[in-house]
Amino acid sequence: MNRSREKSVLVRSRSMAATPYLFLAPFMVIFLVFGFAPILFSLMMAFLQWDPVEGLGAMRFVGLSNFDFTLHDAWFWKSLGNTLWLAIASGVPQHVVALPLAYFIHRVLRRSRSVVVGAYFVPYITSTVAIAIMSMALFSTDYGLINELIRAVARWPVIGALLPPAGIDWLGSAQGLKPAIAIVVFWRFVGFNTVLYLAALQGIPEEIFEASYLDGAGSGQRFWFIALPLLRPAIVFGVTLSVIGGLQLFEEPFILTGGHGGPAHAGMTTAMYMYRTAFEFNDVGAASAISWLLFLLVGTLVIGAYRWLKPVDTESRSS
C-alpha cells in the first residue's frame, strides 16, 4: 500500500511535466490569438498595401512605402505635435502637483487620509465617456460652469485684468480645445500619480525624516532635499507611465471632438489619426506604419526618460 502510493507519486512527477503548461494553456491560447498575433500581424501590415475587404489574396508587399508616405504626411506631423503638446501639458502638472500632495498627505493627514486619497483617485476609475460628457457641459462656452467661474473671477481687481472678459470658446476653437483636453486628462490621472508617490513614500524609513527634523530642516527643505531624491526611482516609474499613457491619448480627445479632432484638427492625436486612417480612409497599411512609428517614439522617450533620471540616482547614492 505504502509502496504503491510512493510509486504513484513518482509516476505523477514524470507526468507532472505537462501540468504547468495545462494551467497556463487557457491564458496562453487566448493571449496568443488576441494579444500576440495581432501585434505581429500589425507589423506585417505596415509593409503591405491591402484592403481587408478583398481577402488575404489582395495583399501586396510595398516595402517601406507606408512609412515613406506617413513621414511625408503633414497630418501625421500635426497629430504628433498635438500629441506631444497634450502629453506635456497634461503630464508635467500631474507630477508637479502629485509629488507635494503625496508628501503632504503622507506627513500630515492621519484619519482623513483615505477620504482625501479617494477623492483625488476616483476620476481614474470612471469611464472616459461619462467624463467626456460631463466635461462637454462644464466647458460649454456660454452656459458652462467653468466660463461662469472665470467671468466671476474676472470681476475682481488685478486678477481680473489677466483674464479674458468674454467666455473662452473651449471646445469650439483651436486655442481652447487643447487646454480643455489637457485639463480633463490632468484631472483624471493626478490622483493615480499621487497614490503611486504615496506608496513610495511609505517605503522611506521614518528615521530619515526624524533626523532631519532634529537638524532643524523645515518641512519645505525636507521635501526638497530628502523626500524628492529618495523618490527618484518612483518618479522615473511615474514619468515612464505618463509618457506611455500620454502618447497614446485617444479616448478623451476622440469623444470631446466627436471623433474628428475638432476645429483645425487641434485635438487630433496620433492614435486618433491612426484610427481614422484605418477605419475612415481604409488604409490599414499606412495606419499600421503610424502605429509603429508612434511605438518607436514611445520607446525612445521611455528609454530617454529612464537614462535622464536614472544616472543621477546612482551618482547621489555613491557620493
Add this chain to the structure above:
Amino acid sequence: MTFANQQRFSRAAAVAVVALGGLVMLLPFYFMFVFSTHSRVEIFQLPPPVFFGPDFLNNVAILIKKIPFWRNLGWSVYVAGLSTLLTLLFSSMGGYAFAVYEFRFKKQLFGALLSIMMLPSFLSMIPTFIVMDALSWIDEPRALYVPAAANAFGVFLMRQFISASVPREVIEAARMDGCSEFRIFRSIVVPMLGPALSVLSLIAFIASWNNFVGALVVLRTTEMYTLPLALRSMQSPVNTEWGAMMAGAAIATMPLLVVFCLASRRLIDGLTATAFK
C-alpha cells in the same frame, strides 16, 4: 506670530488647500448627478442649476426613447461579468503555474509577459478588428470578453500573491496524500486567494465596464452597444439631449462609485501594488 503659531497656521492653510482640491476633483461628479435631474433647457441657462431638480425620470424616459438603454446596460453587465469570471479563472491558473512549478522557458515566458504588459494598446487596435472580422465576431459580445480573459496583469498579480502567501508545504503535503494537481489548485489554493481575487475582480470589472476603444472597434449596431458606446452615440451636432445623456452617464457611473466607496483601499492598493515589486 510665534514660530509655533506660524507653523500651525501654514499647516492649516495647506490642509485647506488640499481639502479644496479634493472637492474640486469631486465637483464634476456632483454636477453630473445634478444635471441628470434637469431638462436640457435648464442645464443651459444662466446661471446653471447647482442643486437637484425634478426631471430625472423624464430624462430616463428620453434616454430609453433615443437608445435601447436597458439592452445596452444589459450587455455592459453581461460582458463585464463574463470578462471578470474568465479573468479570475485564467489568471489564477496562470499565476499558479508561474508561482509553483518549474518548467522549461518559464523565465522567458514570464519576461515576455512583463514586456507585453508594457506594450501600448494602440498597436493591436487595427489587427484586432481584422482578426475579429475573420472570426465573424464583429458585433458579438464575445469579441470583448474573450480577449479580456487573457489578462497579463492578472497573471502577474496572482503569481505575486501566490508566491507570497501560499505555503509550499501545504501543496507538498496534499501531493503526498495523493491529491491530484488540479484538485490541489481547486480545493486548497483557490480558497486561499480571496484577497487577490477580490482585487482582480474589481480591476477586471471596472476595465470592462469602462472599455470604450475595444467596443468602438468591434461593435457596429446600437442594439449590441455596451453603455459607453451607446451614450456616445447620443452626441450629435444639433439637439443633443443633454439631460438624458447626463442621466445615462450618471447611471453608468453609479456602480463604479458604489464599488469604490466600499473597497477604495483595496482597489488603490491593488492598482498600484505591482508598481514597486
